[in-house]
Amino acid sequence: MKRVPAPAHLRGSGQLGAVTLDWTAVPWSTMVDHYAVYAATGGSSYELVGKTVYPHFVHRGLGFSGVRRTYRVVTVDAAGATSAPSPAVAVTNLTSVTVSGRPIARVGQYDGKGSEFALSPNHSADYPKTFPADVDYTYGTSVPNQDWCYLLPGPSDKWAGSKNHRVRFRFDLDAVPAGDLDLALWLIDSHATIPGSAVLSVNGREVERLTFPAGATKGSLIADSTYPGSPLKPAYLERPLPRSLFGPGQNTVELVKDQGSWIAFDAFGVYGRG
Known part of the structure; x- marks a missing residue:
């Protein structure tokens, strides 16, 4: 009996709350039903964490403290026969600045919910x-449920005037930070087809353009991404902010939504390191 070929060249990368795996698909001559993805943590045995018909898999829901996991992938053909496991790869998901x-x-609370903000949930x-x-x-x-809206609309949103919109976040510092700071911008959802992007600035100086991943277009009506079966698609954007951008007294971090449609906030904050 012809053996089912194992996936080759398994590789992975860690993100916030997730690990992305890719591998080389087996030859077309193999009638693949799916690939089975297994993971092990520490000295534990391998457990099935997902199935996919593509040579790509995202292992989600891993939390925000870095954990090293070992992965391997098995080919399952149309008859239910399985290959030997692929060579293993070890990957660590990233640790959030909200943890470190x-x-x-x-x-906001960095809890997968936007219910503490103004106009939430719909x-x-x-x-x-x-x-x-x-x-x-x-x-x-300022008060979150009065002064911070759960959505930041964009120019594609007719209900918000079809124009650019912004948030300004002000806070005081006693002195120039001793080290770089970090922005933690978490979303519970975004528009599914035109999430667009926004310009991030600190004290009037542009830092970068943030591009948002496609969401589920449900966060304009639902405030909770954590309950079982929630249709929302959270996203986590964390970026370094050089210390040179800041000064003593009031500082302002600004986000200008000048492309695409809305994003729905989980939390927005500035963190020091260590």
Whole structure:
């Protein structure tokens, strides 16, 4: 009997809350039903973590502290026969700055929910009258459920005026930071087809353009991505902010949504290192 070929060249990369695996597909002469992906942590035995028909798999829901896992993949053909396991690869998911760092200023709880913000969970149509000049939030003074909207609309959103929108996040520092800081921007969801991008600036200096992954277009109506079966697609963006951008007194981090449609916030904050 012809042996089922094993996947080759398994490789992986760690992200926040996830690990992405890729491998070389077996030859077309093999009638593949699926690939079975197995993972082991520490000295534990391998457990099935997913199946896919593609030579690509994302292992999600891994939390935000880095854990080293060993993966291997098995080919399963149309008759149910299995290959030997692929050579193993060890991958560690990234540790979030919300775990490794110390919070300097933040709005939201980093809990997969946006219910603590203004207009949540489904009153986005009230944005133009509630935030006619967009969001301008001062840490320690402003109130999340009044002063920070659960959505940041973009120019593709007719209900918000088909124009660019921004959030300004202000906080005080006693002095220039001793080291670089980090931005932690977590989303519970975004628009499925036109999530677009936004320009990130600190104290009027552009840092970079943030591109948002496609979501599920449900976060404008639902505030919780954590319950079983939730249709939302969270995303986690964390970026370094050079210390040279900051000064003593009030500092402002600004996000200008000038491309695409809305994003739905989980939390937004600035963290120190160590």
